[in-house]
Amino acid sequence: MKISELSRRSGVSIPTIKYYLRDGLLPPGRATAANQADYGEEHLRRLRLVRTLVGVRRLPVGAVKEILGAVTEQDGDLHQIFGIVTDARPVTQQQKQARERERQEAGEETGGVTDARELVAAMGWEVHSGTAAIRSLGEVLDALSDMDSGIDWRSLLPYARLADRISELDVQQMEGVSGVLELAERAVLVSVLLEPALLAMRRLAQEDKSARLFGGGSEEGEEE
Amino acid sequence: MKISELSRRSGVSIPTIKYYLRDGLLPPGRATAANQADYGEEHLRRLRLVRTLVGVRRLPVGAVKEILGAVTEQDGDLHQIFGIVTDARPVTQQQKQARERERQEAGEETGGVTDARELVAAMGWEVHSGTAAIRSLGEVLDALSDMDSGIDWRSLLPYARLADRISELDVQQMEGVSGVLELAERAVLVSVLLEPALLAMRRLAQEDKSARLFGGGSEEGEEE
DNA sequence: TGTGATGGATAGTAGTGCGATCCATTATCC
DNA sequence: GGATAATGGATCGCACTACTATCCATCACA
Incomplete structure (x- = not known):
């Protein structure tokens, strides 16, 4: 399949595909000549996955690259895959720098992170302590405090x-999925793509619950 | 309180405060002269809230503005507040345009949105149907399909x-919170700031569960 | 044999979240 | 009461992201 067909079948513009190729989000096609390369079905699947993570989940391109790169080289251990996917956090460079500064002036380990470890211990969760999730939870606990x-x-x-x-x-x-790449893809889908779905359902339920509890105050407004 | 004190007490730089003032994230101080304004404690609280939503929750500044603006003018009905907070979605302009295009070529209402409504109906949730959460859930269902x-x-x-x-x-x-502004702030905190905490805890639990189920494959690696 | 697509490279664009600088005005300290 | 320094207001610039556009030599294909 040539790049034009890849573009047509995926709905992604050729310049964007080239950009993904440059950035390593998409593996290069099999080169058949100096200016010709051949793309397969797996390129199409990968491209769709990239578009889903970038477009729907709104992950930064860099994070998607990390996830996909790690997942495809670590194919085998499902737990490793979950760990890699789990650890990839969407942080831009600017924000990273801001975090650095904050962490420095807070003395490298904020109280929130300590609290987060306590929560993990209380839940009996066994995780390797360097997880980004602990830092993330720590930040929220810091902010709440x-x-x-x-x-x-x-x-x-x-x-x-x-x-x-x-x-x-x-x-x-994860049950009933066979191939190695399929398992990796499914792990990414379940752990990353379901995030916005979970948050959306929580918000829908919140609206329902708050209507039942505090609602009725002004009960028109079906218009949008 | 002058801007310099506001900056010192909040840890936010003066240019950033000025930027927030320009953008309407922070209400202007009470002007005492052509080049002097007075800021109160509520400015400090508000500034802290903004920094939390932008820095920790990583909401775009525009979304924070929408949330805070809507919340502070709609003070009274807690359900309204929840609805407003719920409806504010972090989408950048670029992404908005991309969504527009996708929605157009999909015919204005994708199958995922229909599915999302079915899920809402099955759960018995009563929500006004224009919610961003339904669109968001619909997008995920589209992607999954x-x-x-x-x-x-x-x-x-x-x-x-x-x-x-x-x-x-x-x-x-929300129990045990008294004032109107306090309730609004609490609603924002609970529904927006807890999102990253929930996702982080889910990831920690995932790592634990996946270790128990598929784990043991390569069980060294405590180093970071 | 020529026409148009291809890969590869470079440059440009729009949007975001600030920081830096300039300015006239004004509080404040001596 | 005069120097100093801070303030509000404005404009410019910068770093980053996710693309988009353009150019080009090369090559498939009709």
């Missing part, structure tokens, strides 16, 4: 128990 | 049930 919200890691325990049950559903989604 | 993942809205029902229980926790977090 800075804002005097009165919400601490203990108040998050009920949430953690539900998160635990969500993760059980997640690993169930 | 495009990728032939075999995951459809029915497979998401177990997730939806857990999301429902999460939302019950969310509304519980």
Whole structure:
């Protein structure tokens, strides 16, 4: 398949495909001549996955590259794949620098991270301690404490128990998938793409619950 | 309080504060002269909230503006506040345009959105149908179907049930908060800031579960 | 044999989240 | 009361991201 066909079948413009090729998001096609390359079905699948992660999940291109690169070289151990996918965080360069600064002036390990480790311990989760998720959770706990919200890691325990049950559903989604690449792709899909779906459902449920509890205040407004 | 004190107390640089003032993220201080304005404690709180949403939750500045603007003018009905917060989605201009195009070529209402409505109906959630959350969920369902993942809205029902229980926790977090602005701030905190915390906990639990199920493949690597 | 697509490279664009600088005005300290 | 320094307001610039556009020599294919 030539690049024009790849473009037609995926709906992605040729310049964008070239950009992904340059950036290593898409492996180069099999070169048949100095100015000709051949792309296969797996390029199409990969391209669709990239578009999904960038377009729907809105991951930065760099993060998608990390995920896909790590996943395709570490093909074999499903747990490793989950770990890699789990560890890839969407942070831009600017934001990274800002984080650096904040971390430095906070003394390299904020109280929130310590609290996050306590929560992990309380839940009995066994994770390798360098996870980005712990830092991420730590940041939120720091912010909650800075804002005097009165919400601490203990108040998050009920949430953690539900998160635990969500993760059980997640690993169930891996059943019945055969190939190695298919498993990797499924792991990416389940752990990354379901994130916006989960948040969306939470928001829908929130609207429902808040209507039942505090609602009725002004109950017109079906118009958009 | 002068701008310099606001900067010192918040840890936010003066140019950044000026930028927020320009963009309407922060209400202007009470002008005492042509080149002097006075800021109060509520400016400090607001600034901290902005920094939390931009820095920790990584919302685009425009989205934060929408949320805060809507929340502070609609002070009164807690359900309205939840709805507003719920409806603000972080989308950049570029991405918006891309969405526009995709929606046009898909005929203005994708199958995923229809599926999303079915899921909402199956859960018995009562929401006004224009919600961004439905569109968001629809996009994910579209992507899952495009990728032939075999995951459809029915497979998401177990997730939806857990999301429902999460939302019950969310509304519980509103208890014991008194003032109107305090309630609004709490609603923002709970529904927006807890998002990264939820995702982080899900990832931690995923790592734990995947280790228990598929793990043991290569169990060294405590080093970071 | 020529026409148009291809790969590869370089440059340009729009949008975001600031930081830097300039300016006239004005609080403030001596 | 005069120097100093800070303030509000404005404009410019910068780094980064995700593309888009253009150019070019080369080559398939009709």
